[in-house]
Every structure is written in C-alpha cells, then in structure tokens.
Amino acid sequence: MSHSSQVVRPRGVLRERSYWSAFLIGVALMAGVDEIVFHQLLGWHHFYDGATTAVGLLSDGLLHAAELIALVAGFFLLADARRRDTFSARVGWAGFFTGLGAFQLWDGTINHKVLRLHQVRYDVELLPYDLAWNAAGIVLLATGLVLTFMAVRRRTAAGPA
C-alpha cells in the first residue's frame, strides 16, 4: 500500500488546481507582456506581417482567444482553490513559472518561426533577438520545471498523509 501512495502522490501536484490556475496566469501574464510591451510600447512586433499564412491567421486567433480566457480562468480557478483551502503557494509558483516559460518558448518557436505570425523585431539582425527571446523562454521554463520537480519531491518525501 505504501508504495502505491508514493506513485500516486507525485502526480497529485500536476492534478492540483493550485498548479494549473497559476500556470494559466503565467501564460496570460507572458502574453500580456508580449502584447503591451512588444506590440504597443516598443512597436517591435507587428499586428500582421506579409509572411503570415492562412493557418497562422487561424492559429493566432485561437491562441489569442486562449490567452484571454486563460487570464480570467486562472484567477477564478485560483480563487476557487483558496476558497476550498487547497491552495499551495509552492505548487502555485511552480505552475506560474512553467506557464511563463511555456508561453515564451511557444511564442519564440511556433508563432515566430513555424507559423511566421511576426518576428521579434524588424529591420535588424534578427538572430540575437531570436536567441535572447528563446533563451529567456528556456530559463523560465527550466525554473518552472525545477520548482515543479521540487514540489513533487517534497510531496513524496512527506510520505503518506
């Protein structure tokens, strides 16, 4: 019995509302930074550039809808976890950083390169920008995954409740 609870508990972290609510907020926050800082303030990103494909247009719309909903859903799920008194800040931070990194890396690879929605910046040598963009994504994602791993370990170490 004891080993079966050890197998189930680590997966528990990834089933928690604490994790996924914060993950959604992380995704939405990164998307918000992208929109506010890079589209509006700096004007580096373009609303649309000539290279965008039809599939890109649709996927961009879907991603946009998902970001909007992630923002609201994340906060309501988090409020629900707190209301049920099941919210764990440790698990929440792990989900939050994973969300930040996952969005940044997705944006830098799939959106910019595969779907070619737009580039990081125009009329400059693009490579350093792409490297910085994706390196930031990898660092954030790695932070999130390490925190997730630590949260899982902690649960496992705590043993059967």
Add this chain to the structure above:
Amino acid sequence: MNEHVGHPQVLLDPAILAVIGLALAAVVYLGAALAEIRRGNRGWPWFRAVLWLAGLGCGAAAVVGPLAEAAHAEFPAHMIAHLLVGMLAPVLLVLAAPITLALRTLHVVPARRLARLLGSGVGRFLSHPVPAATIHVGSLWLLYTTGLGAAMLQNPMLHYLLLIHFLVAGYLFTTSIIGVDPAPHRASFRLRLIVLVLAIALHSALAKYIYVHPPQGITAPAAELGALLMFYGGDLIELVVVTVFFSQWYGRTRTSPARTGVALGDTAR
C-alpha cells in the same frame, strides 16, 4: 423599398422607427420593473434596469447622432457602430434579464406562451451555443468578405436590416453563453467554453483578415484602423463576457448541490 426614395417621409425614416422601437423597449421594461417592485415580494434589481437602458443606448448611438452619421461614410466609425450593436448592446441587454422580468410580470396566459416559445424546438435551436455562434460569427464573415458590405453601404434600408440582424444574433449568442434568463436546456459548461474560444478566435482572425484584405470599396488605411478597432474593442467586450462566464461558474460550483434545480424566478437575482 424603391417607392419611398422619391418622397421621403419623416415617419418612414428607418432611423426614427428604430429610435421609437428602442424607446418603447425602455418604457415597457421600466414599467414592468416598477410593477414588479410595487408588488413587493421580490422587487427588481436597479442595476438590471441600468444595463437595459445602457444596452438600448448603444443601439440608439448606432442609428442616430454623430456616430451614426459618420458610420455611413467612414469604415472605422461603421466598425464602432457594429461593436456597439453586435457585441456591447447584446451583453448589456442579456444581463438585464428581460425574459425573467417578462415571465414575472406578464399575465398567466401570455407568460405561458412565452415559456412555451422558449422551450419550443426553434427557441431551443436558436439559443443553443453552436447555431447561435455560427449565425453570429458566420454573418460577420459573410458581411466583410463578400460584396454584402459594399451593398450595405449603398442601401440604407439594407443597413438597418443588418443592424437589427446583428443585434438579434449578438443577443442569441450572448444569451447562449452567459444568459441569466431561464433556459430549460442550457448547454454544458464545457460546450459553452469551447464555443466561446472558437467565437473569439474567429472574431480576432476576421479582424486581421480585414486588416490585410480591405472589404470592397474601403481604402487600406480605413480598413486597417477599422480592423484594429474590431480586434481591440472586441477584446474588451469579450473580456467582460469571459469574466461573467467564469463568475457564473464560480458562483455555481460553490453551491452546486443546492442550485441544480434552479427555479424560474431565482436565476435573475
């Protein structure tokens, strides 16, 4: 419609007719709300009356006044008018819970007829998220990607008909997602969420499409500004819809066992 072109009459001006219709809707709603308050048991929340008047005001702004004037000639103004009529007004009107108010204040026989209409095959079909969203988003795509938009700019009567269409289609879509009025067969939370994601996605994709492919007879700068208004203005209103949607979920999950059999009158509180 052609017989009116030669001799315009004030009463047949569709803008005047629309304003009379909106004013009637305001008077009837306020009369019903006052009657419900006078009766004393449950009253009627004042904020719903404010939402109703604000929704009708959005409709009025699209048919009379400076915005309506500009909307005939300029695409960005036309887009603002469409955001008001097709998106903002429906959200405000839906949250005003007019059907609940009607069911409470109508006499028994017409109230039963209304309830039967809502529960009928047609009523259920039109207030189901999938057909409602298809009509709402589909007609937008038709308007801006075919010659319909250009025809609308030519023909004022067609313009008013389309405004009514967008108000009704927007209302049906919004009520299918975040309706507070009694709905005998409301779709599941999951289905409504999926439809909401797809509708927002297709709305923002259409905005970008217009940005690159100006509709017939629209200059590129006007189309770009209109598309940006559609994209970011739509976002703001969609944010309100999504927030209401999840706050309904939040309210419902707390007391789900007690509220599974919500009675007709309780939904609008």
